[in-house]
Amino acid sequence: MSTETIGVIGAGLMGHGIAYLLAAAGHTVRIYDPSAEWRNTLPERLESARALLGGDPALLGRISAHDQMPPAMTGTTFVFEAAPEKLPLKQQLFAELESLTAPETILASNSSAIPSTRIGEKLKHRGRVVGTHFWNPPHLVPLVEVTQNEFTSDATVQKTIALLRDAGRKPVHVRKDIPGFVGNRLQHALKREAIALVAAGVCDADTIDEVVKSGFGARMAVLGPMEQTDLVGVDLTLDIQNTVMADLDRSTEPTQLIKDKVAQGKLGMRTGEGFRKWTPESANAVRERLRQFLAEQAKAKK
Numbered sequence: 001m002s003t004e005t006i007g008v009i010g011a012g013l014m015g016h017g018i019a020y021l022l023a024a025a026g027h028t029v030r031i032y033d034p035s036a037e038w039r040n041t042l043p044e045r046l047e048s049a050r051a052l053l054g055g056d057p058a059l060l061g062r063i064s065a066h067d068q069m070p071p072a073m074t075g076t077t078f079v080f081e082a083a084p085e086k087l088p089l090k091q092q093l094f095a096e097l098e099s100l101t102a103p104e105t106i107l108a109s110n111s112s113a114i115p116s117t118r119i120g121e122k123l124k125h126r127g128r129v130v131g132t133h134f135w136n137p138p139h140l141v142p143l144v145e146v147t148q149n150e151f152t153s154d155a156t157v158q159k160t161i162a163l164l165r166d167a168g169r170k171p172v173h174v175r176k177d178i179p180g181f182v183g184n185r186l187q188h189a190l191k192r193e194a195i196a197l198v199a200a201g202v203c204d205a206d207t208i209d210e211v212v213k214s215g216f217g218a219r220m221a222v223l224g225p226m227e228q229t230d231l232v233g234v235d236l237t238l239d240i241q242n243t244v245m246a247d248l249d250r251s252t253e254p255t256q257l258i259k260d261k262v263a264q265g266k267l268g269m270r271t272g273e274g275f276r277k278w279t280p281e282s283a284n285a286v287r288e289r290l291r292q293f294l295a296e297q298a299k300a301k302k
């Protein structure tokens, strides 16, 4: 595997994890972030990721932080953008990246929802623009959705997939640049039904979580829904769909219940209540449980 000089735009939640995993794979990583606050806390956050995963301390020496795009991005072969989720900002960053990098440098956006077609629409060389949707935290969750837009070249997709695979990720090729890609469409199809069930008084939010965690969620990390369909039989799945499909929620906009929660300031763990009630201790316990679980999975797969 060749080692690359890779740019990361944004040293936030996603950017620092992306930088960590690429440096752990042996690459040199230059992070650009205009915020001194985010740059100053970067070493501590990177060290925390390293300690959790038991990585070689030397890998942190391959990461540098910069307050200007040039010269940091000059000479990079890949750039992963993880700046705030605002289209004009991302378009401006990509235009600047085009002026600083060679035409073959791959420019990847980690946007959760903005199509890379829009982000790269003003560029001259659009074949090198690709979506790389990492999941939070990117150094612990292996999936990356590599989304090909109508201009992305096949070579860009292949090189991006190869780089990510060599870095221990599980890249998948998404062939259309559609809202939510694949993962968030699946996740939000489930959330639409979950919120509708709570709104209809069928069960409370705690019960939804119990049904998922102790039920089909317990096997999902090792058995995907298509495998599970084949395991139980496609014919059985058809029978079940014949009974339930007409009854499933099919709202084309967010359920009133979630809009009401937001209007009432019930935003979740950070305000003490969302669909469930939280104390700082119970919220931290959930965060720590998740972090430890994902770290164990990541170490087991090494």
Ligand SMILES: NC(=O)c1ccc[n+]([C@@H]2O[C@H](COP(=O)([O-])OP(=O)(O)OC[C@H]3O[C@@H](n4cnc5c(N)ncnc54)[C@H](O)[C@@H]3O)[C@@H](O)[C@H]2O)c1
Residues within 6 Å of the ligand: 009, 010, 011, 012, 013, 014, 015, 032, 033, 034, 035, 038, 081, 082, 083, 084, 085, 086, 089, 093, 110, 111, 112, 113, 133, 134, 135, 136
């Ligand atoms: N948080 C998630 O769970 C998640 C998951 C997948 C994708 N994403 C996407 O990743 C991107 C980053 O999200 P995040 O959660 O890391 O956000 P974040 O707020 O933690 O980090 C954003 C970083 O961008 C920096 N920044 C601000 N203006 C900038 C500029 N002009 N140029 C460069 N950097 C700038 C900020 O200082 C900050 O460090 C977004 O597009 C988001 O939708 C987030």
